[in-house]
Amino acid sequence: MAVFTAVSLDDLTHWIEQFPLGKAIAIKGIASGIENSNFFITTERGEFVLTIFENLTFEQLPFYLQLMRHLAERGVLVPAPVANAQGELVVPLHGKPAAIVSKLDGTSQMQPQPLHCAAVGAMVAQMHLAARDFPLSQPNLRGLDWWTETTPKVLPFLSSDNAALLRAEMAFQHAFATGEAYARLARGPVHADLFRNNVMFDGDRLTGFFDFYFAGCDTWLFDLAVTVNDWCIVPETGVLDAARVRAMLDAYHAVRPFTADEAASWHAMLRAAALRFWLSRLYDFYLPREAEMLTPHDPSHFERILRERIATPAPGLFA
Ligand SMILES: Nc1ncnc2c1ncn2[C@@H]1O[C@H](COP(=O)(O)OP(=O)(O)OP(=O)(O)O)[C@@H](O)[C@H]1O
Numbered sequence: 001m002a003v004f005t006a007v008s009l010d011d012l013t014h015w016i017e018q019f020p021l022g023k024a025i026a027i028k029g030i031a032s033g034i035e036n037s038n039f040f041i042t043t044e045r046g047e048f049v050l051t052i053f054e055n056l057t058f059e060q061l062p063f064y065l066q067l068m069r070h071l072a073e074r075g076v077l078v079p080a081p082v083a084n085a086q087g088e089l090v091v092p093l094h095g096k097p098a099a100i101v102s103k104l105d106g107t108s109q110m111q112p113q114p115l116h117c118a119a120v121g122a123m124v125a126q127m128h129l130a131a132r133d134f135p136l137s138q139p140n141l142r143g144l145d146w147w148t149e150t151t152p153k154v155l156p157f158l159s160s161d162n163a164a165l166l167r168a169e170m171a172f173q174h175a176f177a178t179g180e181a182y183a184r185l186a187r188g189p190v191h192a193d194l195f196r197n198n199v200m201f202d203g204d205r206l207t208g209f210f211d212f213y214f215a216g217c218d219t220w221l222f223d224l225a226v227t228v229n230d231w232c233i234v235p236e237t238g239v240l241d242a243a244r245v246r247a248m249l250d251a252y253h254a255v256r257p258f259t260a261d262e263a264a265s266w267h268a269m270l271r272a273a274a275l276r277f278w279l280s281r282l283y284d285f286y287l288p289r290e291a292e293m294l295t296p297h298d299p300s301h302f303e304r305i306l307r308e309r310i311a312t313p314a315p316g317l318f319a
């Protein structure tokens, strides 16, 4: 995370009294990430992560925090939110919504092998199944409606080639999302941002998924396409790596079998997932917010992936 809102140890000392975490000992801003302000905090009870939400509202946040709690209770490895003395998971800090969650062990695996992709694929399927009875509902706020709103905002900044690509892909995705196969796809709460930097591994052992703040109700296949587009590619070219794709898809399929409609939708969904991140990166690049520390993401990476997905047939979803 970048730090958009500064929090001192003094600020934390008073604020944390409402949580059953003992006294605050240290706070450290986390520089990676682009959406919220994140801090590692140390208290008498151990290490936690404090997030101040820069864009999400008090109304939207229960969905994410309750979802994490729901998944954790069902054996999906995710950070557990910490409630204050009133049982609240989201509490104002410097006038913005904030939450504390447990800190996961391990580090991100940025050079995944097929065994890491298999572990992620199986856990994604478990997460989809475990969320089926989650009672709250919220749309994917970075779904088709947001793409439609954002496209005219970024178009003026694009080369004519890229503007043509964006317009054409938006037309293709509108047609796909209103088609019959799409309507039949399984859906429910999904993570929707499960990049390598949002998963922890301790050696080869998966220790958890985190950063659920783009989660929402969408198709399960979209979630998997987002995940494949980050975990199973050659980073320089965006080309899919057959062994890693196979490992992830087969592990998912073994837990939650794919359907024929999903197989027919897979290629279009890989394109949708590439478009989603091309657009958000363009938006953040050309229309940035102020931040004390900021690590912008490169939009051209997802432009390359989108062009590559359009040009190349998708690997089969299952045999
Ligand atoms: N529960 C957690 N346990 C351990 N580390 C965490 C946890 N939550 C966040 N972090 C650390 O903080 C960093 C930034 O967090 P996060 O990915 O949520 O930020 P972000 O701004 O939402 O990032 P992104 O760009 O992926 O949206 C992570 O890379 C990770 O190192």
Ligand SMILES: N[C@@H](CCO)C(=O)O
Pocket (backbone or CB within 6 Å): 034, 035, 193, 195, 277, 280, 281, 297
């Ligand atoms: N995962 C996103 C950042 C928002 O979480 C990206 O790489 O563009």
